[in-house]
Amino acid sequence: MRKKIIGLFLIALIGIAGILPQEVGATTLREYEEALEKYKNELDSTNYQINANRKELEEIQAKIAAIDTQIQDAIAEVERLEEEIEKNNQEIEKKKEESKRLMEYYQISNGDNIYLEYAFGASDITDMIYRLSIVEQLTDYNDRVMKELKELIKRNQEKQKELEEKQVELKKLKEQMNAEAKKVQGNISSMEGTVPNLQGQLDTYQQKVNYYKRVGCEPDDVIGRDCAKENNADGFVFPLNGYFWTSTGFYWNGYSGHKGLDFAQGCGNVVKAVANGKVYYVGSNKDIYGAKMILIVHNYNGRKVFSQYTHLSGYAVSENDNVTAGQVIGYVGTTGWSTGCHLHLEMSVDVGWDYNRPGNYWNYVQYIVSPYNYIPRR
Numbered sequence: 141m142r143k144k145i146i147g148l149f150l151i152a153l154i155g156i157a158g159i160l161p162q163e164v165g166a167t168t169l170r171e172y173e174e175a176l177e178k179y180k181n182e183l184d185s186t187n188y189q190i191n192a193n194r195k196e197l198e199e200i201q202a203k204i205a206a207i208d209t210q211i212q213d214a215i216a217e218v219e220r221l222e223e224e225i226e227k228n229n230q231e232i233e234k235k236k237e238e239s240k241r242l243m244e245y246y247q248i249s250n251g252d253n254i255y256l257e258y259a260f261g262a263s264d265i266t267d268m269i270y271r272l273s274i275v276e277q278l279t280d281y282n283d284r285v286m287k288e289l290k291e292l293i294k295r296n297q298e299k300q301k302e303l304e305e306k307q308v309e310l311k312k313l314k315e316q317m318n319a320e321a322k323k324v325q326g327n328i329s330s331m332e333g334t335v336p337n338l339q340g341q342l343d344t345y346q347q348k349v350n351y352y353k354r355v356g357c358e359p360d361d362v363i364g365r366d367c368a369k370e371n372n373a374d375g376f377v378f379p380l381n382g383y384f385w386t387s388t389g390f391y392w393n394g395y396s397g398h399k400g401l402d403f404a405q406g407c408g409n410v411v412k413a414v415a416n417g418k419v420y421y422v423g424s425n426k427d428i429y430g431a432k433m434i435l436i437v438h439n440y441n442g443r444k445v446f447s448q449y450t451h452l453s454g455y456a457v458s459e460n461d462n463v464t465a466g467q468v469i470g471y472v473g474t475t476g477w478s479t480g481c482h483l484h485l486e487m488s489v490d491v492g493w494d495y496n497r498p499g500n501y502w503n504y505v506q507y508i509v510s511p512y513n514y515i516p517r518r
Contacts, residue, residue, distance in 0.1 A: 167362065168359065168361060169353070169357045169358065169360075169361055169367075170359040172348045172363070173349055176345040176348075179338055182338055183338045186334060186335060186338060189331055190328055190331050190335075193327050193331070194328060197328065200321045204318065207313055207314045207317065210310055211310045211314070214303045214306050214310065215307065218303045221296045221300045225296045225300070229293065351464055351466060351467070352367065376414050376515045377412065377414055377415070377466050379403070379411055379414050379483060380403055380409065380410075381409070392505075399505065399508050400486030400487070400508075401486075402482050404480065405472045405481060405483065406472065407453050407472055407481035409472045410470075411434075411452065411470045411472060412467060413436060413466065414447050414465065414511075415438045415447070415465045415514070416438060416462075416463065416464050417437055417438035417439070417463055418460065418461070419435070419436050419458065419459055419461045419462075419463060419469070420437055420459060420460070420495055422435075422459050426493065426494060429477040430475065431476020431477065431484075432452040432454070433452060434470050435449075435493055435495070436449075437492055440514075443489060443490065444491075444495075445487065445489050445514065446491075446492035446495065447511075448484075448487070449469065449470060450476065450483070450484040450485075451475050452483075453472060453481075454470060456470055457469045487510070487511045487513070487514060488509060491507040492504070
């Protein structure tokens with residue numbers, strides 16, 4: 141009976157274990173390496189597409205240049221034809237003037253005797269026949285020349301019309317090419333816009349992988365549990381490379397006093413994240429004196445812990461970036477209400493500045509704690 145009860149108890153334990161929640165947010169080095177590889181592939185793919193689009197854009201621009209050349213050639217040819225048509229019209233007018241004196245058959249049929257007088261003015265019959273022959277040849281020649289000129293003008297006008305129609309077609313084609321070029325350029329700009337974010341993610345995960353490997357993490361180690369516990373048991377690290385003290389430290393009673401720790405260092409020295417977390421604010425408009433700051437939320441044993449880095453001179457991260465303990469996030473400065481280069485480190489639990497109780501400063505300050513509750517002392 142006792143064995144049966146023990147057996148049932150073990151089965152119950154196994155069943156309970158099966159439904160117990162697994163570790164939430166556990167991340168291994170392997171997962172970071174997979175994320176790193178993912179962003180590498182995305183960045184490579186994006187750069188490949190950008191280069192392909194640039195090549196396509198170059199080809200389109202070359203076509204547009206060729207179309208421009210064809211349009212200019214067509215315009216020049218139309219101008220040449222116009223000049224030739226004008227020249228031929230002048231020639232026709234000239235031949236018409238000559239024909240007025242040599243239109244024998246028309247003159248004879250109309251009763252005019254100009255050419256008859258010329259013909260009958262011959263000294264003998266042989267001279268008359270010769271004169272009639274000359275008149276006939278001249279009029280035939282003029283008729284033939286004018287006919288040829290008129291036909292040439294007609295052909296030139298037809299060609300001119302074809303060229304003008306070709307210009308219209310070329311201009312339409314150029315508009316289409318320009319639209320295609322604009323579309324491709326838009327694709328390039330859009331993809332180029334994603335590169336900084338991809339590169340930032342790639343750099344972030346590269347830093348994480350390098351760091352966790354450096355501290356001895358194995359591929360299947362859970363970060364913060366099996367390795368990378370940093371300088372204390374909780375995985376929090378000191379935010380600066382060395383420091384010297386400049387204030388009386390933290391003395392906050394929930395409503396007044398100094399809300400954080402001040403560490404003096406030269407402007408431009410790096411500031412590091414005190415733990416793994418996510419950046420939820422980067423800027424200077426939350427501080428009434430315009431101090432540049434970074435706000436990060438951390439998940440510590442299922443509880444939210446917040447860290448604030450103030451008086452910075454610059455930033456090395458952006459909002460929504462995931463950061464790791466010890467990662468460079470900004471640089472020491474003296475922005476805002478400050479008398480010298482230093483870092484003001486402020487921390488709270490459960491409630492962060494404008495995080496889960498936006499705009500309620502007095503609700504926030506009640507949750508401020510000493511940073512030394514988490515970071516190691518130096």
